[in-house]
Amino acid sequence: MQDIKAQVRQFIADNFIMGADGVALGDDDSFLEHQVLDSTGFLELISHLEESYGIKVLDDEMVPENLDSLSSVANYVARKQLA
Amino acid sequence: MLLHKSFEQAARRLPGKVALVVGEQRITYAELHRQARVLSHALRSDGVEPGDRVLVMMDSGAQYAAAVHAVLMAGAVLVPVSAQTKAEKLTFLLSDTRATALLTHSLLSSHWQPALAHSALRSCRVHEASHHAGLEPDPRIRPWPDASDDAPETTVQRIDQDLAAIIYTSGTTGLPKGVMLTHLNMVSAWSSVQAYLGLRQDDVIGLALPLVYSYGLYNLLMGLGLGATVVIERHAAFPVRLAQTLEKERVTVLPGVPTLYASLLGLSGLERFDCRALRILTNAAAALPEAHVQRLRAAWPHAQLYLMYGLTECKRASYLPPEWVDSRPNSVGRGIPNQEHWLVDDEGRRLPNGSTGELVVRGSHVMQGYWERPEENAQRLREGPVPGQRVLHTGDLFRSDPEGYLTFVGRRDDIIKTRGEKVAPREVENAIYLLRGVTGCAVIGVADDKLGQAVKAYVTLAEGSELTEREIIRHCLARLESHMVPQAVDIVDALPRTESGKIRHASLR
Numbered sequence: 001m002q003d004i005k006a007q008v009r010q011f012i013a014d015n016f017i018m019g020a021d022g023v024a025l026g027d028d029d030s031f032l033e034h035q036v037l038d039s040t041g042f043l044e045l046i047s048h049l050e051e052s053y054g055i056k057v058l059d060d061e062m063v064p065e066n067l068d069s070l071s072s073v074a075n076y077v078a079r080k081q082l083a
Numbered sequence: 084m085l086l087h088k089s090f091e092q093a094a095r096r097l098p099g100k101v102a103l104v105v106g107e108q109r110i111t112y113a114e115l116h117r118q119a120r121v122l123s124h125a126l127r128s129d130g131v132e133p134g135d136r137v138l139v140m141m142d143s144g145a146q147y148a149a150a151v152h153a154v155l156m157a158g159a160v161l162v163p164v165s166a167q168t169k170a171e172k173l174t175f176l177l178s179d180t181r182a183t184a185l186l187t188h189s190l191l192s193s194h195w196q197p198a199l200a201h202s203a204l205r206s207c208r209v210h211e212a213s214h215h216a217g218l219e220p221d222p223r224i225r226p227w228p229d230a231s232d233d234a235p236e237t238t239v240q241r242i243d244q245d246l247a248a249i250i251y252t253s254g255t256t257g258l259p260k261g262v263m264l265t266h267l268n269m270v271s272a273w274s275s276v277q278a279y280l281g282l283r284q285d286d287v288i289g290l291a292l293p294l295v296y297s298y299g300l301y302n303l304l305m306g307l308g309l310g311a312t313v314v315i316e317r318h319a320a321f322p323v324r325l326a327q328t329l330e331k332e333r334v335t336v337l338p339g340v341p342t343l344y345a346s347l348l349g350l351s352g353l354e355r356f357d358c359r360a361l362r363i364l365t366n367a368a369a370a371l372p373e374a375h376v377q378r379l380r381a382a383w384p385h386a387q388l389y390l391m392y393g394l395t396e397c398k399r400a401s402y403l404p405p406e407w408v409d410s411r412p413n414s415v416g417r418g419i420p421n422q423e424h425w426l427v428d429d430e431g432r433r434l435p436n437g438s439t440g441e442l443v444v445r446g447s448h449v450m451q452g453y454w455e456r457p458e459e460n461a462q463r464l465r466e467g468p469v470p471g472q473r474v475l476h477t478g479d480l481f482r483s484d485p486e487g488y489l490t491f492v493g494r495r496d497d498i499i500k501t502r503g504e505k506v507a508p509r510e511v512e513n514a515i516y517l518l519r520g521v522t523g524c525a526v527i528g529v530a531d532d533k534l535g536q537a538v539k540a541y542v543t544l545a546e547g548s549e550l551t552e553r554e555i556i557r558h559c560l561a562r563l564e565s566h567m568v569p570q571a572v573d574i575v576d577a578l579p580r581t582e583s584g585k586i587r588h589a590s591l592r
Binding site for chain 1: 142166191319320324342346502557565566
């Protein structure tokens with residue numbers, strides 16, 4: 001799960017917060033509240049998760065509890081991979 | 084009548100009623116009014132004078148709603164700014180407006196701290212300042228006033244000719260320009276909208292739109308001015324969450340834009356959510372595709388769908404009465420109450436019904452002009468039929484049918500409309516040119532089913548440069564609000580140019 005967290009952190013850093021205003025994002029910090037991702041950003045994150053981990057994010061799983069922080073994403077992906 | 088008076092009256096009439104719902108939080112009118120009074124008092128004690136510009140850069144929520152009203156109650160001019168605004172643009176906005184105060188949140192400090200150094204601000208009030216250890220010492224940074232304080236209502240002498248707000252919008256030169264609106268402009272727009280929409284005190288307004296732009300801001304002001312309940316949904320990025328909120332809060336009015344409706348309609352089984360309370364749906368910012376009009380009507384047949392058109396410069400210019408939606412799904416109607424409008428050709432001559440031309444709008448909702456931009460004012464505001472009175476040349480092309488029903492055709496300039504927001508290609512190009520290795524750049528809008536238009540950049544590179552498409556997009560994400568960031572970048576060998584050497588955008592479209 002640490003791997004997933006590190007990989008997702010890298011994806012977010014590479015695609016959303018590199019450059020002028022680098023922000024140190026904590027594991028439990030909300031992407032929304034820190035203005036790291038907006039609706040388009042979440043769609044990109046979801047496609048990335050589906051491609052990288054071979055999972056399918058269902059409508060009902062598309063909620064902040066599963067996607068709005070590094071920890072939530074890591075937990076969610078790990079759960080999906082077990083299922 | 085001043086813009087914030089309706090809210091103050093509602094707060095006196097309905098102190099115990101829930102004014103705002105934000106997630107699990109419910110705030111009464113009395114509480115929101117108290118928060119606004121205390122903040123207004125704090126602004127005055129910070130030295131904010133009537134007519135001063137105050138920037139509000141906060142995420143949607145109760146503090147934002149309190150801040151909006153606090154600025155107006157202090158007699159100052161509200162300048163709402165997206166919470167996504169990066170340091171460079173914020174620096175520009177602070178200097179362009181010569182703002183004396185900024186209201187913001189500690190979570191956004193990486194954006195406002197660099198801008199603070201270069202500004203003439205007298206104070207920067209920071210919500211949850213104590214939660215953030217990394218704030219640099221600056222005597223101008225002050226905490227949000229204590230939630231348990233109270234302050235008497237401020238009495239600032241203002242009239243309806245005074246500015247209530249300056250709302251920034253994209254300008255063709257690449258620099259955003261501030262639309263100046265008086266209390267009278269905003270109250271007039273509000274009255275015209277209310278005349279056809281008929282919102283009620285018992286309405287529950289579901290607001291998933293950004294509250295810093297005209298459409299969301301007016302819905303917030305109108306809802307709170309009427310004594311209705313406004314449900315702020317910050318999780319609109321998650322369509323299931325939005326649908327759950329509509330059901331749970333029994334939302335009766337949903338203002339939306341095409342991307343918001345598309346994400347709801349994309350849910351498998353939207354009908355499993357009980358949205359029978361919905362009575363009004365509105366669409367603005369961009370045309371709703373005809374197929375989505377039909378699917379919305381099928382999903383929620385009990386709700387009336389209003390297709391509307393407007394621009395920040397006058398808030399609203401047309402709406403289609405719901406009874407015409409099924410027979411004229413592509414039209415935005417024939418104007419709004421208390422407004423005159425017509426189409427003109429390239430020489431400014433008035434055209435009869437059944438023509439295509441630029442829409443011109445006359446009414447007391449038309450802005451005063453762009454803040455300190457005489458050239459752009461001369462272009463947009465011109466002498467109308469009544470001597471000395473100026474009318475708004477919208478820059479939007481419409482086709483009218485024999486009965487005068489308007490259908491949007493396109494922009495007269497090269498402004499891109501994506502996700503319902505305007506993007507100036509120059510602003511994006513300027514950001515891309517900051518990258519070492521970029522020798523040429525042209526940004527255009529390309530048709531996109533979901534976004535209306537998608538932002539696309541064509542870039543040429545210096546010999547030996549190894550910049551990638553992804554790096555260019557990432558660079559833009561760090562500097563621009565996300566709706567301005569190109570969805571696609573093409574690295575090309577050369578860009579089409581005119582004989583004089585200027586890049587010819589038209590050849591790329």
